[in-house]
Amino acid sequence: MRSVRLLVAAAFVLMYTYTFAQSASVTFEAQTRVFRMEGGNVSYAFGINDANELQPLYWGARLSAGDPLGPAHRNQGHASFDLPSGSTLQEFPGWGEGLYYEPALKITFPDGNRDLVLHYVDHAIDGNQLKVRLKDIEREVYVELQYQIDPKTGILARSAVITNKTSAPLMIEEAAAASWSLPNSKDYWLYYLTGRWAGEWNVQHEAIRPGARVLESRRGSTGHQNNPWFAIERGDHHDQDTGDVWFGALAWSGSWRITIQQDVLDQVRITGGYNPFDFGYKLAPGEQLETPVFYGGFTLHGIGGASRLLHQFELARILPQAPKPRPRPVLYNSWEATTFNVTEQGQEALAEKAAKIGVERFVIDDGWFGQRKDDHAGLGDWYVNKQKFPNGLKPLIEKVHSLGMDFGIWVEPEMVNPDSDLYRKHPDWVLNFAGRPRTEGRNQLVLNLARQDVRDFIFGFLDKLLSENDIAFLKWDDNRNWSEPGWPAVAPDEQKEVYVRYMQNLYSILKELRAKHPNVEIEDCSGGGGRVDLGILHYTDEVWPSDNTDPFDRLSIQDGFTYAYTPGVMMAWVTDSPNWVNRRSTSLEYRFLSSMQGSLGVGANLNLWNDEDFATAKHMIEEYKQVRDTVQHGALYRIISPENGSEESVTESVADNHDQAVVFAFLHSSQMGHPFPRVFLRGLDRNAQYRLHWITERPEGHLPESASGAYWMDHGVDLDLRGDFQATAFRLDRMQ
Structure with missing residues (x-):
């Protein structure tokens, strides 16, 4: 099956606040048919209305237990042009019965019918988790809505499982993880993140107007251009730490879409999940499709408070080492010093210099494998280049260990160069449309990880590399987006499943590697910030926000990154000056201070440093180690x-x-x-x-x-x- 005025009186208030913020509850009031979820300082409620639909009632600051919230009632509509089915907010609307707004689920049945109307069936409560089952009014199509509220932050995790219990296959054309709703207002402001390669994490801030704002990636991965995160503020506050803010983040690393829509009644709906563009998932009888998780939260403390809640949640619930991720070690990466010209002797010389300044992890980047002399050849041939490392990687690893550092290595498992033994042997293993051109990016093609044989190959070579060498860290890169996303080896009506199956297999590889090699840590990189989301962060310990290491540019890049993601995963390197991006010159101290706001790394060519540079670097790294736990795991304020x-x-x-x-x-x-x-x-x-x-x-x-x-x-x-x-x-x- 395919499958979150007295000292005594003051002390009481503090104790109550602490208990209140740590507790979670899920209840169902049978008389009013209202579900309530409470966690942290947040309440979330929805009810079963008179049409047997799930209707959102409240999402905001935590209410008292006796405060009334129901029952739910279907709206009467707005003239004949906006029917009750559309003007009534729904928790998870199917496309049918005159819904003109973004649906959460759209299905085509074998007979051509596309009308889907979902009604409540039953539910189950287990601690801070709730499952509610819906069914189409006629056909045996079920949707199980899954909710989990985090006791500390009040962040809610939502997803859906779609099950086909009919006797014939059906085609899912659109599937969201959740639909969030806000009450009608004309004073909402939207935050979201945009960018491009070497210019990621630009904070956009605009008023929400009637119509739809679509945030998306159609690229097969999260993408630099938009990130699957949003925040909505009531009123346009000028202080980061005041104001009501709702926020959300989608845990999916493939093509995605979030639609923020204000309807004719000024109600705001946020719907997010798989990108429906070029999407089709054939669900056979008895089979299921589980959506990604869409996380949502609320705070009274502005966009800064929203960031701090999300950081806290990511550290405690999302990251592989949660709830107590260890501080990220100071690393050195040899890429900018050597590019592809890696040799055992050259890497050992750099390792000696890195150890002198207090580096804890030495990472060799691209160029160690196959016939990899530049980016034109070798990807896919994951054997150690004997000309560069005559005795394999072990002598270098032993040298690094003798210097008191652990060892890391760069890989790009999902890609292949046409000039490689792997591609010559398996040209059918890449994404392609039969008989059509195969577009290259950075001289490489994308392996079709949806295929089981490709999945097994990638896991196999990574498992062998980690089993045969004492490697503590993988820098996992992904240097292009998809093109020609075909899968000619399967039936035409199954080929669009590639968008889902690829990511499922990627996650499964990472999960299995972590289980078999629990001491190995992983960095996710995609030409910088091209694949950063709460899905990939569940399996990777850190991410590379941008290939742009200019320390001044990095101030705004890192600022934008932290709107959605904790500084604890944000790698930031000190590199050479003038910087290659802008030819800007800055002092070594300035470069260190810029990078010390995240997880510190050094990527400069140490062979070019003088004694003063080494002294400065050693001092700054020593100082960083005194504050890194606070920087990586503390509360961030953008003063x-x-x-x-x-x-x-x-x-x-x-x-x-x-x-x-x-x-x-x-x-x-x-x-x-x-x-x-x-x-x-x-x-x-x-x-x-x-x-x-x-x-x-x-x-x-x-x-x-x-x-x-x-x-x-x-x-x-x-x-x-x-x-x-x-x-x-x-x-x-x-x-x-």
């Missing part, structure tokens, strides 16, 4: 955003226990002698004393050695930043 051409950028990360905070501040260039804005911190314990420690050189001016959390937040800090591309950083440590 000054680099968006919209801002001359300044300031971030603050605060440890979960409020014992430490770290602040990074950047200046693009001084203008007219204006001073750098005073920095007002957030998230500290107001009554605690914090000692100030400068990561960079202490600036001029009077600054206390220690002060209360109230002082740092209310009085603020003046930073003496003047000039071009200047930066500074400090940390605050709670005094015992």
